[in-house]
Amino acid sequence: xxxxxxxxxxxxxxxxxxxxxxxxxxxxxxxxxxxxxxxxxxxxxxxxxxxxxxxxxxxxxxxxxxxxxxxxxxxxxxxxxxxxxxxxxxxxxxxxxxxxxxxxxxxxxxxxxxxxxxxxxxxxxxxxxxxxxxxxxxxxxxxxxxxxxxxxxxxxxxxxxxxxxxxxxxxxxxxxxxxxxxxxxxxxxxxxxxxxxxxxxxxxxxxxxxxxxxxxxxxxxxxxxxxxxxxxxxxxxxxxxxxxxxxxxxxxxxxxxxxxxxxxxxx
Numbered sequence: 714x715x716x717x718x719x720x721x722x723x724x725x726x727x728x729x730x731x732x733x734x735x736x737x738x739x740x741x742x743x744x745x746x747x748x749x750x751x752x753x754x755x756x757x758x759x760x761x762x763x764x765x766x767x768x769x770x771x772x773x774x775x776x777x778x779x780x781x782x783x784x785x786x787x788x789x790x791x792x793x794x795x796x797x798x799x800x801x802x803x804x805x806x807x808x809x810x811x812x813x814x815x816x817x818x819x820x821x822x823x824x825x826x827x828x829x830x831x832x833x834x835x836x837x838x839x840x841x842x843x844x845x846x847x848x849x850x851x852x853x854x855x856x857x858x859x860x861x862x863x864x865x866x867x868x869x870x871x872x873x874x875x876x877x878x879x880x881x882x883x884x885x886x887x888x889x890x891x892x893x894x895x896x897x898x899x900x901x902x903x904x905x906x907x908x909x910x911x912x913x914x915x916x917x918x919x920x921x922x923x924x925x926x927x928x929x930x931x932x933x934x935x936x937x938x939x940x941x942x943x944x945x946x947x948x949x950x951x952x953x954x955x956x957x958x959x960x961x962x963x964x965x966x967x968x969x970x971x972x973x974x975x976x977x978x979x980x
Contacts, residue, residue: 717946719744722794724787726750726777727804728758732854732899736801737799741768743942746874748790750775751804760776764845769794777804777831778823780838787838798848799945800839801878802832807869822866828872829879836883840892848891851879852944855898855956877956884954893953899937909944936960 727733728749734870737749741764748771751757758779761772771793773786791799805828809820832853843849856873856887862868877896884894887891937959943949 715743717743717942717948718799721745721798721945722747722790722796723799723801723945724748724750724790724797724835725777726800726831726838729753729757732934732937733801733803734760734764735934736803736941737764737770738767739935739938740799741770742943743946744768745799745945747771748773748786749776750786755811760786777802777834778826779833782835783831784838787835787842791842794832795828796851797839798846800835800849800851801941801945802835802851804828804831804979805854805856807866807874809868810857810865812865813867822932824868825872826844828869829875832879833874836894840887844890845893850945850949851880851883851892852941853894853896855896857898857901858897859899870938881954888953893949893951895949895953896956897937897941897944898956898958899940900958 718740721744723745725733725737725740725747728737728747728910733751737747737760740747741760746769747764748798749757749761750773751760752774754774757772757774761770764770771790773789775782775786777783787797804826809816809824813821817917839849839851853876855877856869858866858873859877861870872901880894880896887894940957940959
């Protein structure tokens, strides 16, 4: 992986933990300079401290649902590094849990604001700069919600499905500009988002039923991080409007079937 991203500058949103942190670490090991952002300033600072041992890191506190803060984050990145070659829209939340008729509508809307509007905000702020440079790569995290029904976490599922449609349209808008836009499906990775640490007590009880399935399907966080390096490298030059997967659908379905058969066998 060393040298694949030499002389490249990347922004990784939600880079203080989970998949975002793993991508930031992989980018540094591949030679990139990076900016990471997150809402939690303490966790962000701690993450930047660890990552800085590997290379040059800029940490900017930012809620991506706020366009003004996103613009400032992008400006700080330009001031520090002079350019932006890669944008990884990883920041996402899944904090609402419950049926649509019962959940807090403001929380539901905030999930959409962070996951979907946040992706738009970052693209909106970065694309003019990439146009001036003659190109760049945008990688939008997809998530399981785009492929499978998401009962009780409808905001998350809706936001991820919308990101896929947004990415395809954006790719076509800028197809001849040198800017590529692709989605990355990381597979099942045991992060705080997947485990929904912020769920209600009822939600946690419901989600605990799926822990054995999550354990079976989970892939190491390094797998999507390695794929993110490939997507940011010259290896994918000219590829746009595509979906990249860290694990194949066939492997996913086989593991799920194995889980179901195991439960039937145990009665």
